Amino acid sequence: MRVEERAGDPIELVSYTLDSGKRLYVRQPATGTFTADSRYFEYALDPRTGRALATDADYTTDGFATVSIVDHATGGKRLVRLSPRPVFPTTPRWSPDGRYGLVTLFKGTQDDTVEYGYGIIDVAHDKGRVFEIKEEGAGKWRFFWDAGGQAVGTWVGDRMTFYDLNGRLLRTLTNVGAPVWVEGDDVSPTGTRFLAHCTRDATTLCARSTSGGDTDAGGGAGAVTIPFAAVRLIGWWDDEHLAAWRTKGGGYEAVVIDLKGQVSRVLATAAEKAEFDKMGFRFVRVPA
Structure with missing residues (x-):
């Protein structure tokens, strides 16, 4: 597993687990290294x-x-x-x-x-x-x-x-799509939208309003359809971008995408699918 962080990123990885939660690693504040904590x-x-x-x-x-x-x-x-x-x-x-x-x-x-x-x-x-x-x-x-x-x-x-x-x-x-797994923030930083699959086939993501139910098949007032297929999200990068996992070869990579589904950078790569499927990640929003 490789994480690609940069100065100024709005989120950063603070802990992760292996073996379906059996082993925890926590980032140390003094060194930035990850240490096992049983x-x-x-x-x-x-x-x-x-x-x-x-x-x-x-x-x-x-x-x-x-x-x-x-x-x-x-x-x-x-x-x-x-x-x-x-x-x-x-x-x-x-x-x-x-x-x-x-x-x-x-x-x-x-x-x-x-x-x-x-x-x-x-x-x-x-x-x-x-x-x-x-x-x-x-x-x-x-x-x-x-x-x-x-x-x-x-x-x-x-x-x-x-x-x-x-x-x-x-x-x-109601009428807000289907659940999507979000590891971090389900709600956007300003609190106006939450994330869902637009439909059960999970081929697109929807950012929908937190203020009330959407009522039409197109997603309702304020809903944004994001043409990106992902079953596992890190969460909101900022109000106009998401951090999401996608398949890459035999593994996965985490990417930053805008609300049109366009990729701007890679955040992390996991070469082995079997290993990644047993990992959990906790990112945290960096104070402004």
Whole structure:
């Protein structure tokens, strides 16, 4: 795996996992090198505060899953008790103002895992709250923050559904395409658009309005069709560009594209498909 970063890039890689999440590597603030860290499964940095949200590898002695609030510079951490086994957190994300953390919750069963809901972490008070969402499929595509930081969204089937920070349903956007896997920011930096496949065949991407449901087959007011086939996105590069993975030979490459699907540069290359399919990446937006 090779990453091609440049000074002035709006996003940068801060952590990655191998072997379907079994091994985590975190970028060190002093050297920029990546070091294995077996304490956590996932690691999400907020560069404005220098804190990270990390899902802990171990349960407490009384069987609770925890999330750590980590001082990225020193490695010191505060432990937040969250959910009783077998419910566990994944995909930590910071709210836009850095006050809260968000995790998607799954529940382990004898043979598999199923979607459970989401958890909100109050960073100032080291407290976590768990909300079970009983709509089937809610959380399969993970939960993410909306632009204002007062609601979280997820796909439920082909609907984009938003909940408040107390587990209550707020709104549902319909006729907005099909889910696409986004590793980073689902919502654009200004908060006006989110990403989806335009149709189930996944041959094009759509950037759609966050303000309401689109109603026509063309994508609705404010929707932009991006002629680019990708099943896995890094997310928004800036408001007019995306970072997306595409096939390249026997592997993949990450590229920056504009909203017309035109490639401007390569961000990363992964030569082996089998290896890439078991990797996860956490990019972070660099403060302006």
